[in-house]
Each structure stands twice: as structure tokens, then as C-alpha cells.
Amino acid sequence: MVNCCGLITANKDPVPLKSIEVELEVRDHVATVVSTLNYENKEDKPLEAVFVFPLPGDAAVCHFSAQIGQTQIVAEVKEKQKAREEYDDALSSGQQAFLLEESEQSPDIFSLSVGSLPPGESASIRLDYVTELAVQADDGLRFCLPAVLNPRYQPLGSGGSGGVQVTSVPASLVPYSLSFSARVSSPRPISKVESSCSLDPLQYLNSEQTQATIKLAAGHKFDRDVELLIYYKDAHQPTAVVEAGQASAELGSLMGDPVVMVSLYPEFPQSVMSSVASCGEFVFLLDRSGSMDCPINNSKQQETRISSARDTLLLLLKSLPMGCYFNIYSFGSSYEHIFPKSVEYSQQTMEEALKKVGEMGANLGGTEILSPLQHIYSQSCIPSQPRQLFVFTDGEVGNTKQVLDLVKKNSGSHRCFSFGIGEGSSSALINGLAKEGGGHAQFITGTDRMQPKVMQSLRFALQPAVVDISVTWDLPKGVSVTVLSPPITALFQGQRSLIYAQLTGQSPKAAEGCVTVKYSLAGHPSQNQLRFSLKPAEDTGSTVHRLGARTLIRSLEMEERERRGQPDGGLKEKVVQLSVQSGVSSSFTAFIAVNKADGEAIQGPLVRRNIPIAWMGVPPMKGGRRSCVLDL
Template sequence: MVNCCGLLTVQKEPVPLKSVDVELEVRDHVATVVSTLNYENKEDKPLEAVFVFPLPGDAAVCHFSAKLRQTQIVAEVKEKQKAREDYDDALSSGQQAFLLEESEQSPDIFSMSVGCLPPGESASIRLEYVTELSVQADDGLRFCLPAVLNPRYQPQGSGGSGSGNAKVTSTPASLVPYTLSFSAQVSSPRPVSRIESGCSLDPLQYLNSEQTKATIKLAAGHKFDRDVELLIYYKDAHQPTAVVETGETSAKLGTLMGDPVVMLSLYPEFPQAVMSSVASCGEFVFLLDRSGSMGQSMNNSKTNQTRISSARDTLLLLLKSLPVGCYFNIYSFGSSYEHIFPKSVEYSQQTMEEALKKVGEMGSNLGGTEILRPLQHIYNQPCIQNQPRQVFVFTDGEVGNTKQVIDLAKQNSHAHRCFSFGIGEGVSSALINGLAKEGGGHAQFIAGTDRMQPKVMQSLRYALQPAVVDISVTWDMPKDVSVTVLSPPITALFQGQRSLVYARLSGQISEAAEGCVTVKYSLAGHPTQNQLQFSLKPAEDTGLTVHRLAARTLIRCLEMEQRGPRQQQDDSVKKKVVELSVQSGVSSAFTAFIAVNKDNGEAIQGPLVRRNVPTARRMACARPLSVPSRLAHHCEECGPCQPSMDPLLQVVSLQKASGSWDLVPALATALGKTSEEMKKPKPASVNQEVWATILSLIWLHGFKIDAQEEWELLARKAVSWVCAQNSPCVNECVEAGNALLGCQVQKDALGL
């Protein structure tokens, strides 16, 4: 029997990666991340280590260096093919070399190659990137360090590898033989109220009495079974801001890196009267991922709900909350795709029941994750007049053709709004954010112990808001200052959601000068505008973070333009991207970071051994569950389980499309009463349907107020139905209902 010792992969090969140290610095709503990866070659031959890993999809990688003994080697950005050739040349001549490149299929996957690491030698690699923090529905700023790389499903015939020329290897988190340490420092003009995470954190420590600076660390013993997600909450988070950053002193004036750059963070404020109204029309298309990975659990608990069953429960809430008079359809996809109706149908009791029956039968049994074809089919359907199309996409985001999918959403942005939901750990942030951004909608991530329903219902409220149209941004600057906007035009505005705009400033700027930006738009037929005045004095101690994010924004726009149908044979846009990437030091699809150690004396001798460093993947029941979520199932790994329907979902499932409830035994059971107990106190002059509906509303307010954001829209529909009945004794019904259920809910609180 061979005694294997040291760090080994599951194939019994030594692993060269020892540890990963991550330092996060958050300034208001922008983050700088520094990762240090420590490698060691314990073999007796020179080594090439290849590590494929995820980054946030909108990250701008801006620094890559390596330290060997006392020698620091800083990488430079080169055109990708030239960088690969330089790397191969270095290895063939026995020189140590390092290559970092972005995947050609998805901007959130990078591969790092560490070549010619001599036997017994260590290397410390430093990777730095900057990224924007997205605003969640509860005002939290979300930072995610993707510690988990899910396999990216490559559609048939696409021909891509999913990660450049590197192989993705993954292993259960418990077997990944390297460690992660993570610390964060947060600063803002506003106090930091709290920081939350699904991972265990050490206590938050404030660095000043104003509580505008704080630090936090990941608790010891973190397992590689989840992404590291932080939710950062500031007081008064919705204030619009502007940050002016001075240019790089060594860069030429008149260039992006040489001139000052301003980053505007805009928060539109819509009139309450408009926001309280809910659209009663629209075409709602729900696209549900049914690939095998959707059979995994939502978090680490073996008894926890699976992704597919949580999505089914969410579809129940969505279908009950749709407004009377709208149209809808439900698609599901894996290696193939299905739709419940040949085309979108009008929302009625009959179509709702038919859809819910089909949803209950949906399992994670459709194979791979080919999202492009169902999206193409949806976009090819003719739009319904006066019914704005809203597409809701639910996926765990394990696709390899991310850029193709995002381009498709952009090409159809004039005809729909897209709301995307990334489910589980390791989801592609590039896919989820890209769909929402290019589709003019909103993105949400559901990981760890998050419940899917509140986040999805928040997005439905956005979808039911009146669409903002005719958006324009105008600048008022001192006479000697000109503005070049670097961001694409704003296509979507939602109440409480942030829009970031980057612009280059040129000319004579005095420290006392001020600028003004005005955002104009039309909302529900009313012209509206928001204004922000700001100082042109550069902020202190921002480094080049704003410049690099501005460069990243411009690079992504140009990359998408280059992939457009008329640009396929045109290299001029690619040339612009390469020039901008090299000038700014920010990664792109057409460039790579290359570092070669030319000072290591003699060439390294011996055959070069290649090792793919395993990336963590989730441990989960691999057997797809194709049974309805409320039926018992048995899985060899997880064992038998008997999920029972949540009382809230029981009550919701009995609501009719009109918004009313019938007085049936199932409702009595859900409310914790017998049929006789339900019927006895009913006022004589009130019909059973009104009585059942008022009882359900009282129960929701009395027992499920903590989940109000989940049932608020369907309750509003119920209230409208009750009011339309002109029932004579609503007050008497509310009093009798409170007495029956043991509640004290006022009529006004019900909206009646």
C-alpha cells in the first residue's frame, strides 16, 4: 500500500497552491480587492500550475505581479495572442513566467498559469481588481468573492472551452487543500450601520467615533462550500453622490488616464402618488432553469429546500400576484426547452390553474443549461399591443456562452425588460448582472440562507412600476471645462435603484469650481427631473479606482460593439480595446497580463509537469429530483424527507386569479380552524366568498406580517376585489374575523 502524504488532489497529484489571502477595501460603493495566492512546488520536477477561478463579472483586473524569493516581477498588459506567445517562449527557454487571462466566453472567469516553478521553490502572486457594489432591494450594498466555481455548461456546437486554453477542474470543498483568509475595511461619508454575511464573521470593529470606518474578518475555519458574500448597510444610503478623481501624473493630458474622471451615483426619487399605483397590464414571461444542478440544495443543510423547489414556490407567489388583465407564459429549459402555452395567454382562473399544475410537475431533469435558444424563441414572439413585455429569468447561471446571451438581451432591449435571479453559490455574476443591465431590468442574487420569494416579489413590484421613458442626462459645467461621457446611456430607472455614470473632464478646472448634472425623464406621462450639484475638487486618497472602473465600462461597451453583427470583420474596435486596456492597465477580452522573470540566471532544466489546481465546487445531491416539491422523495445521499407546505403558501395557493378566496375546507385547515368554526360567525348578509377573503387578509396581517413583502401584491388584489363587491357589512366582518382568529387587525390596516 502506497503511503500518500503532502498536499494531494483526488487524482493523488501534488497541489501547488497553498493559500489565498484576500484584502477588501470598500470606499462608499466601490471596492478594491487584493488577492495573494501562495504557490509551492513540492515535486522533484519544474512545474506549471494552472488555476481557473471566478471573479465578479463587472470587475476590472488592474494589477498582477509575482514575488520569487526577493525578486518582484510586475506583469504588463499585452494583446492576448502576443502574451500567450511570450509565455510559451519563456517556458521553452526555461524562464519563469506568469499569465493571467479572461475567458473568451465569460468575463467572470479567469485562468492563471504559473510556469517553470523550480522544485522546492515558492511563488507569491498578487492580483488586484476594482469593482462596483450593486444595491440590493433592502438598500444593502453587495460584495461577493466567488470562492466556488461551478462547471460552466458549454452548449453543443459552441466549440469553446469555457476558460480560454485552461481546463476547469473542480473538487468537493472539503477536499480543497488550500486555505482562505479574508479581511475587509469599509469607509464612507455616512456611518456604517451593519455588515451581514452568510459566512461566519468576527465582530465588526469601528475605527472612529463617527462609525464611518470599520473592519471585519472572516472567522477562522471557513470552508470552500460557498461564496463569501458581504452585505454592507450605510445610514442614508440613497443620497446621490459625485466623486472626482485626478488623473495619473505620468499619463498624457487629453487621455482617459491623464484627465480627471467623475463618477456620478444617481438615485431617482419618484412621486409617492405614482409609486403607489400598480400597472394592470403587461406580458409576463417566466424562464425557469431545470438543469440537473437545480436539484442541489439552496444551502448546506441536507434537509434544506432544493433550488428547483424554491423556484416552484416562487412561481406560485408570482402567478397569484399578477394583475387581472395581463398576459403570461412560463418557459423552462435545460439541454432543451419547453413552454406551457404556445404563446402568452390572458391571465384567468383557468390559465392560472393550468400553469400551476404544470409548474408543480417541473423537476431538475432537463440536462444542461442552454439558455440561449429559449430566449431567442421568447424574443421572436410578436409583442402584444399595450402589454409591455417583462421577462423573469431564474438560473444557477452555469453557462459557458455568457457573452452571446447578454448580446441577445441587448439586441432586444427595445422590446422588453429583463429581471434576472442568480440562484445558489458559484452563480455567474456576469450572466445575471449582464441580462438585467442590457435588458433594462434588475438583478438579484439568492445564496446561502436567503429566501428567494422576497427578492423576486421586489422585482415584480419594479416590473409593475410605470416604465420610465425619455431618459436624458445633461451637464452644466464652468465655461472652460468640457465633459466626455464614458458610460452607455441610462435605459432603465427604478425607485431606490442606483445608476452610475462615468465621465472624463478636460480643460481648466479650479478647486472652487462646481458642476451640475440633471437627469430628466417621463414617468406615467409626467415630465420629471432630479438634479445634483457637486464640487470639481478631486477627492483624496482614491488612487486610480474611478479611472479604472471608467476604463472597464468603456472597454465592455467596445467589446459588445465589436461582437455586433456589423463588426465581425472589423478589427478597428478590437484595436481600440487593446489600446485602452494597455493604457489603463485594465484587463479585457483581447488582452492578458504577462510577467516573465528574466533575471533568474540559468535556465530551469527538466521536463515541465502541468498541474491543474482544483477549484472548490458545492457538495450536493447529484441526483436530479423530478417530483413536485410537496411530494415525498428519497435520495441515496440525502435519505427520505417529507416536506410539508408552508402555511403561507397553503393560503396563497387557494387564492383565485380574481384575488378572492372560496370558503372551502382546505382554507379552514390552512387558517387552523374547522369548516364549522369558519362558517358560524359569518354575518348573515355577507356572501361566503367575501367572508373567506376578509378572513384570509386578517390572517396574513395577523400572523404573517414579517413576510408582507411576499404577499403584499396578492393582498392588494384581494382588497380591490372586496371593494368592488360593495358588501354592506365589511366592519362587522373584520370584527368577527378578528374574534375568530384571535387577531386585532384594524380595518384601515387591511386597506379596506
């Protein structure tokens, strides 16, 4: 069980993290986030501070630097073991060092080690990342800055937590403050910006209302997620952004060539959409681990995650088409099912299921999600009833990559729709389940937007599966394309699909390119096409390149895991090379910064301090245990 007593120094002083400043820049549907963490060592001994924190699972960390007094150190990306050795060597020789690394278990958890901070010294650490913004059911783009860290459950027999131990405290006692501001720009007018937190009024920067700024109202306690919902007019227009390569990078390399990001919103023929399927096998998998008894968020309404998950599932059950098949599994340290195998949906079976779901509580122990998934995949599919898997969880698992690998392995037999329940649910797990399972992800953090999200996922599940998807490019002579994104495996009406591609060669001025997505839907061949200018956009920096690199890195990492124990063709080396070249984090690399200006060794032992983070209180587990790897 995680120790829920706050960490204090021997003198009962606050821990050394003093404040967090976050600046968000949103360009259309891509966000750049600059976070500054300010530390101060008030102890009389040199200090090593460790802070574990989450980022969006698909974020690309692309800058890490530290300011100590007048000295600034910019970190480099290096192979992870080399970075750790360099960090340890620096500390042993009395130098200040900073190490930022991704968890080996889940790509949305990072640990930051602030090493050898002398007594009375302050340090300011800057971390930049870029990420895509997910489209909500009401067409809003969602940005979330997580604040609530929930303990990750490590499955029994997995050989330890595989991460840094961190002490947690009640959210009300977090001793550091947050300032947050955002700038939004888009080719289309900005309709509004909403938040679960109090905001100052939206300030438009031009008459076209295509640029605006927003910030948190004064007095915000960083005790709950900061969620922004951004709405544009004509949000479903397909777009393409070409970003120029870096002048300092080698031509022909990923960072030296232009990269295009294509955003497609497929429009299906109305004749096909009018014949939406009323069949399918719907398998629901409900998390009943002890953590699901926690509040869904940190508001005064003490609704629990399990009650929200039950409400979401009950709404889905009442909305299924007659004649389909369904079953409901629930899991914790063990798993249960309502029916031995999927049954036909009727008034009688629905009422039986509704009654049993209404009685379900968060009383099954830990979060062992692999076993029920393996059992579900072992069941034979019902002919002419395509399987649709719906997963409801707060995402507190420590073996995220293992779970996603299993879902991808079985993606040919089903589609997976995931629901992250409550603030702090793992974006890497929830988004990854949907991505690898060809489905759609939703986050339920309150009751206000639950119904449209649930019904959107059900509409997607009832759409016929799109097959024979292909992407073709028509580019000027002398320009070739290398697609960085994995093949598209799922298309839904109104859901965005992003494609990143490297463009090699010289194109004439005013040249155009064209990308065409062809597919078959319910036996009807169809296509969507987008023409775009090859002229690079202005002022995009390297955002598109880094997101493209991150996409390719994730694909290579998964392929390396699939081939583990077999010749992998140097996949790990390719990931390390791409990570170092692009400056984007990976599971095989880390950011390392060493202040070599300090020549004098620090006297005395180095005291390790784990920085406490907000924790919403998890009841003791039955039949399981808790690790101390934490997430927001």
C-alpha cells in the same frame, strides 16, 4: 462529465496552491480587492500550475504581480496573442512566467498560469481588482467572494469549451486555506455588516462610525461563498466623486484627466407612482438543467437550486395583478412551455400554472438558454401589455457573451429581470441579462431574503417604463465632459444608476458642476439633478478611473461583437489601447510577467498541474455534455 476525483501528485501530495489571502477595502459603494495566492512546488520536477477562478463580471482587474524568493515581478498588460507567445517563449527558455487572462466566453472567468516553477520553489501571486457593489432590496450593499466553482455547460455544436480544463474536487477536500479581512469607510455612518459566514465583531475606527473593520471568524473553510451585506444610514443619497488624473499620464487622456463617478437614485413623482401599472405580459423562463438539482449552498440545509427557483417563481405567480398576461417556459437541452402563447392571468390559469410549476424537476439535461430566448423574442408582443421577462438560472452557461448580445438586440421590446439561483451563479450572466435588458438582477442563495428580493423585482416590473432618458451636464467654462458609460436605458424608483465621465480642461477653485437626468414617466416629464464639487476627492487612488475604463471597454467589446464580419472602425485596437493605457483587463489583452533574472534553463520536462477547486457535485447530464471551464 467533469472528473470529480481530486487531483494529487504522484507522491499523493497536495496540489501546489497552499493558501489564499484576501483584503477588501470598501469606500461607499465601490470595493478594491487584493488577493494573494501562495504556491509551493513539492514535486521533484519543474511545474506549470493552472488555476481557473471567477471574479465579478463587472470587475476591473488592475494589478498582477508575483514574488519568487526575493524577486518581485510586476505584470504588464499586452495584446492577448502577444502575451501568450511571450509566456510560451519564456517557458521554452527556462524562465519563470505568469499569465493571467480573461475567458473568451465569459468576462467573469479568469485563468492563471504559473509557469516553470522549479522543484521546492514557492511563489506568491497578487491580484487586485475593483468593482461596484450592488444594492439589495433592503438597501444593503452586497459583496461576494465566490468559493464554489460550478462546471460551465458548453452548448452542443459550439466547437469546444474555449477554456482551460480544470479538475474539481468536493468542497470539503479543497487543500488550500482562506484568510479574509475588510475595511469599510463611507461619508455616512455604517449601521451594520452581515454575512452568511461567521464574522468577528465589527470594529469601529472612529466615533462617527464612518470607518470600520471586519474579518472572518477563525476556522472558516473556504467551501462556500463569502457574502458581506453592508448597511449605511441614508443609503439613497445621490453622490458624485471626482478623482484626480494620474500625474504620470498625458493630459487629455483618460488616465491623465479627472474622472467623475455619479451615483443617482431617481425619485419619481408620487402622483405617478400611485398609478402603478396593473398590466403587462410576464414571461418566466426557468432553468431545469441537471445542475439545478445541486444544493443551493454548502450549508447543512440541503435545499436544491431547482426547489429555490420553484419557490421564487411560485411567489411571483401568486403576486401578479389580475388581467395581465403570462406564460412559463422551462429549459435544459430542450425547452417547454405551459401554454402555446401567453394567456390572461385569472384564478383558473394561475392554478393550472402553479400545479405544473410544482411538478417541475431538474431533468432537462444541459443549459441551452439561447433557443428558448430566441423563441420568446419571435413571439409577437401583446398591444398595451409591455413584456417583462423573468429568468431563473444557476448561470452555468459557457456562451455568456452570445446570450447577452441576443438580449441587447431585443431590449427595445421588453425588460429582463434575472435571478441567480444558488452559490456559484455567474455574476456576468445574471447582471448582464438585467443590464442589457433594462431590468434588475437578484441573487437567491438561501430562503432568508428571498421574499423581499422577489417583491422588489415585481414592483420594478410593474412600474411604467421610463422613456426619453437624457443626461445633461452643466460645467464651468473651459471644462468639457466625455461620458464613458453607455446611455441609461432603464430607471426604477430606488435603483441606483452609475455614470462615469472624463472631465477635460482646467476648472477654477471651488467650482461646481451639475448633472441632470431628464425622462418621461407615464407621459409625465420629470428630472433629477445633482450638484457636485469639482475638487478631487482624497485617497481614492485610481479606482474611479479604472471602473470608468472598464465600463468603456465593455461597451466597445460588445460593439465589436455586433459588427463582427463588418468594418468595425478599429474597435479591437481601441480596446487594446485603452486596456494597456489604464492597466485594466479586457477580452483582447492579458497580464504577462516574466522573471528574466533566471538565466539557466530548467532541466527536464515541464509537468502541467490543474489546480482543483471546490465543486458541489453535478449529476450526470441527459442529452448534453459538460465542459471543464469552471466558475465560482
